[in-house]
Amino acid sequence: MPRPRVFVTRAIPQAALDLIASEADMEVWPQAEPPEPALLRAKAAAVDGLLTNIMDRVDAQLLTAAPGLKVISQMAVGLDNVDVEEATRRRVPVGYTPGVVSEATADQAFALMLSAARRVGETERWVRRGGWKIAFHPLYWLGAEVHHATLGIVGMGKIGMEMAKRGRGFDMQVVYHSRSPKPEAEALYDARRVDLHTLLRESDYVSLHMPLTPETQGLIGREELAMMKPTAILVNAARGPVVDSQALYDALKDGGIGGAALDVTTPEPISPNDPLLSLDNLVVTPHLGSSTVATRSGMAVLAARNLMAGIKRQRLPQCANPQVYRGSSL
Amino acid sequence: MTKPKVFVTRQIFQEALDMLSKEADVEVWPDELPPPRDALLRKTAGVDGILSLLTDAVDGELMDAAPNLRAISQIAVGYENIDVAEATRRGLPVGYTPNALTKTTADMAFLLLMAAARRLVETAEAVKAGRWKTWHPLHYLGQDVHGATLGILGMGRIGLEMAKRAQGFDMPVVYHDVVRRPAEDEERLSIRYAPFSDVLRESDFISLHVNLTPDTRHLIGRAELEMMKPTAVLVNAARGPVIDHDALYDALKDGEIGAAALDVTEPEPLPADHPLLTLDNCIVAPHVASASVATRRLMSIMAAENLIAGLRGERMANCVNPEVYEA
Structure with missing residues (x-):
């Protein structure tokens, strides 16, 4: 029997590649930039399994072109680049990597929140430019307080829970908005469930932790930003399109809110000429929620396990569309 | 009158x-x-x-x-x-x-720790400079903060606040001070007392919270930096002279430690042409720990x-x- 074939759309941690290579013929896209859509379709048509990430468009066109595809394994928790519905219709299981990214992503969101509050990017650039000429002045570079401030968490899933836990260590009051109540968050972190508008009005820090769906697209727009405190800081480590970028720019420029910290943008990568990047009260990192050595390794290994299960027609350890198994023995 | x-x-x-x-x-x-x-x-x-x-x-x-x-x-x-x-x-x-300024200073020290761990300043600069071209599984990898061991040198008021913040990140905390904290503090914050050199050897992050005295001047020098893990992150929001800056520069440059984040330096202000400011793995803030x-x-x-x-x-x-x- 020939060995199964897989295409991995980017270099990933070696531990995962070793796992795949032990059972399959593997091709790894060697470039930093993603393969062009036409090329990705051609590669997909020739393999049993695809290991993708958020930059790769896995749409109906690709799935049509690759009828032999047994599995799509995405190395991410978000799947907005994958047409999961179409994959389900074709009974192609889609793997993803929830859980392993929660803590590192919450760390990144919390670090961004602290940075925006205490202006670390701005002051660091100032030091490097030679601006630090006076050792100390009582009124220079004053930032916002974090301890005892109110943290508003929109979307109380795994990452939201981790944020709440971190906030408590800083004596922050936690409010949250989520479709269903989270008794655990309320018991462990004294978190209070409120509607979105109350959250926006009460919070000193608003941190977004929901998936990108048609309902959450543009969830934070002009009206929502206008409800926030003029000193409030918005943190987005979820997905860029949940915030209306133009409205955010206006709010930051006109003092509608105090600052923002984004790990995700629309589009990605954001253009260096984007007006947002001209603002001092905004910090942007290049989508690094899960970017630690340990976490990326964990994600890659889980993605490899999903991939290998898929090509062997076994149930994926982490499957985004378990409906594909309905009526099967898996 | x-x-x-x-x-x-x-x-x-x-x-x-x-x-x-x-x-x-x-x-x-x-x-x-x-x-x-x-x-x-x-x-x-x-x-x-x-x-x-x-x-x-x-x-x-x-x-x-x-x-x-x-x-x-x-x-x-x-x-x-x-x-x-x-x-x-x-x-x-x-x-x-x-x-x-106790809590505000601890906030800043924790921020510096996280910023160094996740390369926040460097990566934000990359975005502004147009170097963010694509998402890649192996680009800009940093270190996990959650679950890592935090070493605190000097467990006074600010040190205790650091330990409290670390709990939210599930970080084990080891500390050293000339005076050991009462058992109730150790239990409440799950902090473990250890000899100075053990703190240096065991910790993924080392945060300094000592006063500047003749005894703490250059407390962290070549020998101490050598004891640290090659990935260790050193945070100083105490006083600049607690660290020997020449030794720190060499350790950062030669990969003896992973990174440093300083809110205080020797001298202050640190001149813009100081060698530390040529390094990507060193973050310097202009003594703003209490600046809220x-x-x-x-x-x-x-x-x-x-x-x-x-x-x-x-x-x-x-x-x-x-x-x-x-x-």
């Missing part, structure tokens, strides 16, 4: 100056830079009280030149710029502003209250040398 005179060595919150003005004739040094030595001596020669900053040397010579001086009020938690022994000898109370609006306002008010108490001959609420009241 004429109003007492006070000299305030820098612009502080107006609210605090208004409080002082009710009690005294207030002169505020208007420049951003500290008063030069001769100006400081001239301005304080006839005053009853002085409100000083870390950058103003309040020594025996100044006290000799200011025979009317009755109170010194420092707007800071540290006071290494003041000759306290000399002040005590003369019966001069020295005020300071402890507690006001709320905290600096509170510090200004506390310093004004201390000074007013001193002028009135009342006990200062926060006094460095309470022995002056024993006589």
Whole structure:
């Protein structure tokens, strides 16, 4: 029997590649930039399994072109680049990597929140430019307080829970908005469930932790930003399109809110000429929620396990569309 | 009776100056830079009280030149710029502003820790410079903060706040100090006491929270840096001279440790052409650990209250040398 074939759309941690290579013929896209859509379709048509990430468009066109595809394994928790519905219709299981990214992503969101509050990017650039000429002045570079401030968490899933836990260590009051109540968050972190508008009005820090769906697209727009405190800081480590970028720019420029910290943008990568990047009260990192050595390794290994299960027609350890198994023995 | 005179060595919150003005004739040094030595001596020669900053040397010579001086009020938690022994000898109370900045400083130290771990400054710069071309599984990898071991050197008020913050990140905490904390603190915060060298060897992150004294000067030098893990992140929001900067530069450059994040340096300000500022794995903030609006306002008010108490001959609420009241 020939060995199964897989295409991995980017270099990933070696531990995962070793796992795949032990059972399959593997091709790894060697470039930093993603393969062009036409090329990705051609590669997909020739393999049993695809290991993708958020930059790769896995749409109906690709799935049509690759009828032999047994599995799509995405190395991410978000799947907005994958047409999961179409994959389900074709009974192609889609793997993803929830859980392993929660803590590192919450760390990144919390670090961004602290940075925006205490202006670390701005002051660091100032030091490097030679601006630090006076050792100390009582009124220079004053930032916002974090301890005892109110943290508003929109979307109380795994990452939201981790944020709440971190906030408590800083004596922050936690409010949250989520479709269903989270008794655990309320018991462990004294978190209070409120509607979105109350959250926006009460919070000193608003941190977004929901998936990108048609309902959450543009969830934070002009009206929502206008409800926030003029000193409030918005943190987005979820997905860029949940915030209306133009409205955010206006709010930051006109003092509608105090600052923002984004790990995700629309589009990605954001253009260096984007007006947002001209603002001092905004910090942007290049989508690094899960970017630690340990976490990326964990994600890659889980993605490899999903991939290998898929090509062997076994149930994926982490499957985004378990409906594909309905009526099967898996 | 004429109003007492006070000299305030820098612009502080107006609210605090208004409080002082009710009690005294207030002169505020208007420049951003500290008063030069001769100006400081001239301005304080006839005053009853002085409100000083870390950058103003309040020594025996100044006290000799200011025979009317009755109170010194420092707007800071540290006071290494003041000759306290000399002040005590003369019966001069020295005020300071402890507690006001404890939590705000811990916030900053934790921020520095995280910023270094996740390469925040470097990556934000990359975005601004247009170097963010794509998402890639192996680009800009940092270190996990959650679950990593935090070593705290100096478990005073700020150290305790650091330990509390670390709990939210599931970080085991080891610490060393000349005095061990009571068992109840150790239990409440799940902190483990260990010898100095064990803290250096075991920790993924090492945060300094000691006072600057002759004993802590260059506490972290070549030998100590060598003991740390090659991935270790060193955080200093205490005082610059606690670290030997030449040794730190070499350790960062040669990969003996992973990164450093400093809110304080030696000297301050750190010149823009200092070798540390050529490194991507070193973050330098301009001594802003207590720089939040709320905290600096509170510090200004506390310093004004201390000074007013001193002028009135009342006990200062926060006094460095309470022995002056024993006589």
